[in-house]
Amino acid sequence: MIEPPDAELLSAYLRINELKNYAYCPRISFYTLCLGIDRETGLSRMGIEAEAETKVRMKRRKHALHTVVEGRRHFDVTVFSHTYRIVGRLDEVVETADGLYLIDYKDTDRDYGYWKLQMVAYRMCLDEAPAQAVLGCYIYSIPTQQYHEVRLTRRDVDKLSLALTELHAMVESELCPPPVQQIGKCRVCQYARFCNDVF
Ligand code: SF4
Numbered sequence: 001m002i003e004p005p006d007a008e009l010l011s012a013y014l015r016i017n018e019l020k021n022y023a024y025c026p027r028i029s030f031y032t033l034c035l036g037i038d039r040e041t042g043l044s045r046m047g048i049e050a051e052a053e054t055k056v057r058m059k060r061r062k063h064a065l066h067t068v069v070e071g072r073r074h075f076d077v078t079v080f081s082h083t084y085r086i087v088g089r090l091d092e093v094v095e096t097a098d099g100l101y102l103i104d105y106k107d108t109d110r111d112y113g114y115w116k117l118q119m120v121a122y123r124m125c126l127d128e129a130p131a132q133a134v135l136g137c138y139i140y141s142i143p144t145q146q147y148h149e150v151r152l153t154r155r156d157v158d159k160l161s162l163a164l165t166e167l168h169a170m171v172e173s174e175l176c177p178p179p180v181q182q183i184g185k186c187r188v189c190q191y192a193r194f195c196n197d198v199f
Pocket residue numbers: 024025026027028178179180185186187189190191192193195198
């Protein structure tokens with residue numbers, strides 16, 4: 001459905017997954033992207049396993065979306081945007097005669113502020129690929145097995161542009177951003193011991 005360009009070019013692009021860290025605290029993105037520190041937690045490992053199990057289960061299902069009866073399903077679709085210099089892997093894309101439906105699986109039913117940011121990034125990638133229109137975007141919550149429709153606006157695109165501008169600038173300058181304002185986030189942060197200026 002989408003032919004990826006060469007891997008070397010994509011390796012220089014930001015991963016859409018990184019937007020999750022950025023939305024929580026830009027400094028985590030600094031640790032992962034500039035210092036190469038990736039503190040995988042037990043929780044995130046469990047999330048990855050839950051998503052893998054869900055994919056196996058979803059592939060067995062006849063229909064992906066309750067609203068889409070006819071359609072060819074694609075799993076783990078690599079998408080990218082040369083405009084935004086991002087690359088990501090979408091859990092599921094349903095291809096119909098009229099266009100595409102995008103589905104991102106989440107191991108939680110709670111949006112911590114990054115669902116839309118990631119979805120708009122996937123959407124921008126697909127919009128850049130010619131021929132197929134995007135007809136709908138959905139989050140599939142693994143714990144509740146529910147689909148949540150995500151409606152994207154111009155404001156969401158602007159928010160993504162700002163986030164990516166900041167992330168690209170941070171990688172180029174290698175300057176550590178200030179700590180997050182909400183101290184509650186720091187109390188449960190797996191990177192807390194690197195932030196001597198917080199506590
Ligand atoms: S401890 Fe606070 S400032 Fe430091 S990375 Fe975590 S959330 Fe950000």
